[in-house]
Amino acid sequence: MIFENTGLEKFKADLNRLDELMEDYGLERHGQWDYERVTYDRRFDLKEGTYYLRVQGYAVEGDVGAHKAVIQLMAPVIGKHYYPHGIEYGENEHFPKSLLSQCEKILSDVKENVEKVAL
Incomplete structure (x- = not known):
């Protein structure tokens, strides 16, 4: 499920600042990157x-692997994990309302702070 109209997709920010900011909200990058894309998960x-x-x-400038990149954020999503297949984001998935409310609050707080560091 896509969280539409969060406003995050309007922002570009420095990768290192994003890493720090996202971690404050439990969103971690771990090893999920390539030279052009990043994924923060909670x-x-x-x-x-x-x-x-x-x-x-995704990187609009620089190189993620070198930790020197400007990242264009995309619309956030939520998915349910199914072992061993992975995460499903489909419209037919059920997401508890309390979880969606919690995620919306997190994303609102993230947006407020990304605005402060956006390029």
């Missing part, structure tokens, strides 16, 4: 299953 373990809030972006 895992939620609920009785209904395991879910991931994901904020992605």
Whole structure:
């Protein structure tokens, strides 16, 4: 499921500042990158299953691997993890309302702080 109209997709920011900012909200990049793209994930373990809030972006300047890049953020998504297949983002997935509210709050806070460091 895509979180539409969060406003995050309007922003570009320095990769290192994004790494620090996203970590404050439990969104971690770990090893999920290539030279042009980044993915920040936050895992939620609920009785209904395991879910991931994901904020992605791509380099419009520089190189992610060198830690010198300007990242264009994309619309955030949430998905449910199914072992061993992976994460499903489909419209037919059920997402608990409390989880969606929590994610919307996180994304609102992230946006507020990304605005401060945006290029």
